Amino acid sequence: MRLGEIVVDVTPLRSSRDFRLVFATQAISMLGTHLTSVAASLQIYHLTGSSVQVGLMNLVLGLSLLVGLVAGGVLADRVDRRRAVLVTRAVTALVIAGLAVNAALPDPRVWFVYVAAVLAGGISGLGGPAMMAATPTLVAPGQLAAAGALTTLTAQLGGMVGPSLAGVIAAGPGVALCFAIDAAVYVVGLALLAPLPALPPDGPVEAQHPLKAMGEGLRFLRGNQVVAGLLLIDLCAVVFAMPYALFPELGTEHFGGGPSTVGLLYTAPAVGSFFGALTSGWTGRVHHTGRALIGAVAVWGAAIACFGLSPNLWLALVFLALAGLGDTASEILRRALLQHYTPDRLQGRVGSLWLAQATAGPSVGNVEAGLVARALGSSSGAVALGGLVCLAGVAALATAMPGLRRATLRGPAGGGPGDGGPADGGPAGGRSVEGGSADGGPVEGGSAGGGPAVAGPPLDGESTEGSVSRGEFTEGFVPRGKPAEGSSPGRRLAVDGSGTPGDRARGPAVGGTGAPGDRGRTDSAGSRRPGSGGAGRAAAAGSERSASADPVD
Incomplete structure (x- = not known):
């Protein structure tokens, strides 16, 4: 494999002006987010002298973010x-x-910091799913993994630079400057995002009650084996193999060090994650994406188990770095598969569930790790056991969900029953459907009792890599021929070469193209390290482990 196929793929930056604007916004936003997260925690501690107050402030932020994400999915x-x-x-x-x-x-008023945490978390959560749902319309289908890797890279850079810079500023000019810089970053981000074209969801918008609309997203999730598997396999990893709450005890008791040792434990996964993002070029080229994802999560679980069994600090740091590398690979692949297999009209709701899990999952995992460590009387034993349980869970899911194993970013997101393809007018890529969606469910224009999805012949001129998916288009590639039967009215295929990136395809195909083709902190998105402000991984970066949608920005 050539070096160019290993290093991070920057094709989305070269081919899409709109994605460049989003990328630049996310890059500076991650820096600002960490400035505010650290500054708010420092300010609360300085004003109250209580770590409990710091924890409560971050809990308030996390809960408001979670509520905002769920509501933001319906809004998007x-x-x-x-x-x-x-x-x-x-x-x-x-x-x-x-x-x-x-x-x-x-x-300064302590109560105002709490009020600001509620407002910032809730409002940012409202916008997070919209940012994540917009990404597939800004890049070609074959570039989803590369776009996710670039988003993760911004999260890692922000996570490494932001907290240290916040500490320097807070120790000098003061925390007020940290907040002021973040506010200015938001203004710059607005200027960068303003030139983006309108990005309405595909298809007609139904006037549903918000709870009914969210229920539709949950039903899609329940009936789509690929998307459900993506959430379950990550839940298995963060609930059973999340060791961060045990780092202080491990650093001081197990490895016999002090605060500096604890700091190394927290830093090692971030270093591995950053290296994983830099060497993520393969994620967009791998044929068996689902299998690669399962392998990446297994690497996380195995590395965590070995970390728990490590007899010395330096070997433990190596395994933590390996865990971070596997985590980043799994995040990039999960984000790309989620966007590939989710219809555009459901991107917001499904993305919000993913980001919400990225916010709440690590917190549950850290509590679980603490309880198990108390029950066993050994923090290292609890970590090792958690890694092994994670491996068992991954194996069980891989066996029980063949659709997840067969998932791929190559070609249309169609398949047999349970594999998941888009269910709103036919499988992605304009493939024809006979009475049912790719996951065996009904589609618009088809009866609920119809036959399974049928993968039709390729369109004349259809490419094998980066082929047309969900009615979106690769830059420089125009399929020749008519739209596939069964395509929903909101998705069309171009029949001439007039389309440009950023244009939105709407209505039946008569000519012209639409826009070319994650995971906060999608989030969720970034690394599995705790956020500086404590609002979960989704608060750390727009990725899931740093959620790409960046809910707190």
């Missing part, structure tokens, strides 16, 4: 996603500016 599937992102970011900028003013007062 109803309104123009560009507008949702711009409005929520503008309001959040005002909240952060308020924190800067409060910090500059002679007697």
Whole structure:
């Protein structure tokens, strides 16, 4: 394999101006997010002298973020996603500016920090799913993995640079400057995102009750083996093999060190994650994406188990770095598969569930690790056991969900019953359907009792890598021929070469193309390290382990 096929793939940056704007916004936003997260925690501790207050503030932030994400998923599937992102970011900028003013007062108010945490978490959560749902419309289908890797890279850089920079600024000019810089970053982000085209969801928008709309997303998840498997396999990893809550005890008791040793334990996974993002070029070229994902999560579980069994610090750090590398690979693949197998009209709701899991999952895992360590009387034993349970869970899911094993980013997201293809007008890529969706469920225009999906012949001119998916288009590739039967009215295939990136394909195909083709902190998105502000992985970066949608930005 050539070096160019290993290092991070920057094709989305070269081919899509709109993605370049989003990437630049996310890169600077991650820096600002960590400035505010660290500054808020430092300010609360300085004003109250209580670590409990710091924890409560971050709990409030995390809960409001979780509520915002769930509501934001419904919003992202109803309104123009560009507008949702711009409005929520503008309001959040005002909240952060308020924190800067409060910090500059002679007697800052603690209650205002709590109120700001509620507002910032909730409003940012509203915009997070919209940002994540917009990504597949900004890049070609074959570039989803590369786009996810670039988003993860911004999360890793922000996670490594942001907290240290916040500490330096807080120790010098003060926390007010941290808040002010973050507010300014939001304004710059608004200027960068303003040129984006309108990004409405595909297809007609139904006037559903929000709870009914979210129920539709849950039903899709339950009936789509690939997407359900993506969430379950990550839940298995973060609930059973999340060791961060045990790092202080392991660093001081098991390895006989002090604060510096504990710091190394927290840093090692981030280093591995950053290296994994830099060497992620293979993720967009692998044929058996589902199998690669299963392998990456297995690497995480095995590395965590070996970390728990490590007799010395340096060997433990190697295994933690390996765990971070596997985590980043799994995040990139999960994000790409989630966006590939989810219909555009459900991207917001499904993405919000993914980001919500990225927010809550690690917290549950850390509590579980603490309880198991207390029950066993050994923190290292609890970590090793958690890694082994994770491996068992991955093996069980891989066996029980053949659709997850067969999942691929190569070609249309179609398949047999249970494999998941889009269920709103036929499988992705304009493949024809006979009475049912790719996952065996009904589709628009087909009867609920119809036959299984049928993968039709390739369109004349259809490519094998980066082929047309979900009605989106690869840049420089125009399929020749008519739209496939069974395509929904909201998705079309171009029949001439007039389309440009950023244009949105709407209505039946008569000419022209649409826009070319994760995971906060999608989140969820980034690494499995805890966020500086404690709002879960989704608060750390727009990836799931740093959620790409960046819910707290």
